[in-house]
Amino acid sequence: MPFSCIIFNDDLLAAEQLVEYLGALPLLNLVKTFSSPVKAMEELHHLIANNQLSNPGLERPSILVKLSGKNRAVKLYIDDIILIEGASNYIKIHTKDKLYVPYNKMSAMENELRNYNNFKRISRSFIISSLYIEKVDGYHIKLKNELAVSVSKLYRPAFDSFLMELLNSRP
Incomplete structure (x- = not known):
């Protein structure tokens, strides 16, 4: 079974040589x-999210959330x-397919998601994922699944930086 491979290199000559080398290896599919690197990460996310790139050795990043009741988690x-x-x-976790309502604190979830740059706390009550932003109008954000939220005054400076970084990382 061939492995999928993606090259990140700003040296075009080195990248061309690597492409040639990979072409000779039957178990690697370029x-x-x-x-x-920014465009590469965006493309990677898109390919993985749409199941166009298999990752037999890697699992999608996940968290385990304790649900109410004894020995229940998802x-x-x-x-x-x-x-x-x-x-x-408690908190409400809105996903693409379902709503989960575990007993948990926002601060605990914020801490759990701190290593994922696509999450931003925008108020005492909301943490959003930039992957699902459909529209930003001032400090009003429309997300997929008909969800709409507003950025509170306290969180606006951090949101401004977050949004600028998102806009600057797009092609």
Whole structure:
């Protein structure tokens, strides 16, 4: 079974030589060559999210969320999470397919997602995923699945930086 391969290299001559070398290896399938790491990561995310790139040795990043009741938990894939909504002593996790309501704190979820750059806390009550932003109008955000949220005043400076970074990383 061939493995999929993607090249990241801003040295075009080195990239061409690597393409030639990979062409001689029957177990490697070159998917694409990139000179920009940002574009490469965007393309990788798109390919994996749409199941166009298999990853036999790697599993999609996920978190295990404890549900109410004894010994109940669910594995949620990071790239399926659209929005996390805080509500007193529990949270609502909106995913592409389902709504989960575990007993948890927003601060705990924020901490759990801290290594994933696509998540941003925009108020005391909301953490959003940039992967599902459909529209930003000032500080009003429309997400997929007809979800709409607003950025609170306290979180606006951080959101401004987050949005600028998103816009600058797009081709």
